[in-house]
Amino acid sequence: MDERDYADLGALHDMEGDTEFATVATGGSIEEARRKALEQLRKLVPSVTDTDIECVVVDETVRTGFLGRGRTLVQVEARVRPSAPAPLATSASDDVEHAAEDLRTFLERVVHLMDLAAEVTVTETSEALLAEIGGDDLGLLIGRHGQTIDA
Incomplete structure (x- = not known):
C-alpha cells in the first residue's frame, strides 16, 4: 500500500486563529510511522525537527497473511508542538521585524513546496519590505509571461 493512502496532511486552526500543523502517517512500526509523519510535516514547516512534534498512536493493526504470517501496521497522528506565545510587540520596529x-518563512515554504533550489532574502526599507528570491531555474516560479507569480 502506498503511504499516500494514509496521509492526511494539513493545517488546522484553533479558536484563537492560531495555526496548528498535523498529519496522520502509517508504518510498520511506531518509529517508521513517526519518521513518515515528520517527513510530511516538513512539507508544511521545513524547519520542524523530531523534538518539535507530538505523536499519538491512533491504530495498531496486525494483519494475517499467507501461512499465518502477520504484518503490523501502526498509524500515528503527529502535530507540531505549539510554541510559547509570542510577547506583545512593544514598537513598530518589532512589528516590521x-x-x-513571516514573509521570509512563507516564501521559503513556497520555494520548498515547488521543489526549487533557491535562496530567499528579505530586507527592510524605510517604506516597505523587499523580498528577493535567487537561484537557478526560477522560470517555474515566474511562469510564462509572469502568470504563475501573478497568481
Missing part, C-alpha cells in the same frame, strides 16, 4: 520573518 515580525512581518519580515
Whole structure:
C-alpha cells in the first residue's frame, strides 16, 4: 500500500486563529510511522525537527497473511508542538521585524513546496519590505509571461 493512502496532511486552526500543523502517517512500526509523519510535516514547516512534534498512536493493526504470517501496521497522528506565545510587540520596529520573518518563512515554504533550489532574502526599507528570491531555474516560479507569480 502506498503511504499516500494514509496521509492526511494539513493545517488546522484553533479558536484563537492560531495555526496548528498535523498529519496522520502509517508504518510498520511506531518509529517508521513517526519518521513518515515528520517527513510530511516538513512539507508544511521545513524547519520542524523530531523534538518539535507530538505523536499519538491512533491504530495498531496486525494483519494475517499467507501461512499465518502477520504484518503490523501502526498509524500515528503527529502535530507540531505549539510554541510559547509570542510577547506583545512593544514598537513598530518589532512589528516590521515580525512581518519580515513571516514573509521570509512563507516564501521559503513556497520555494520548498515547488521543489526549487533557491535562496530567499528579505530586507527592510524605510517604506516597505523587499523580498528577493535567487537561484537557478526560477522560470517555474515566474511562469510564462509572469502568470504563475501573478497568481
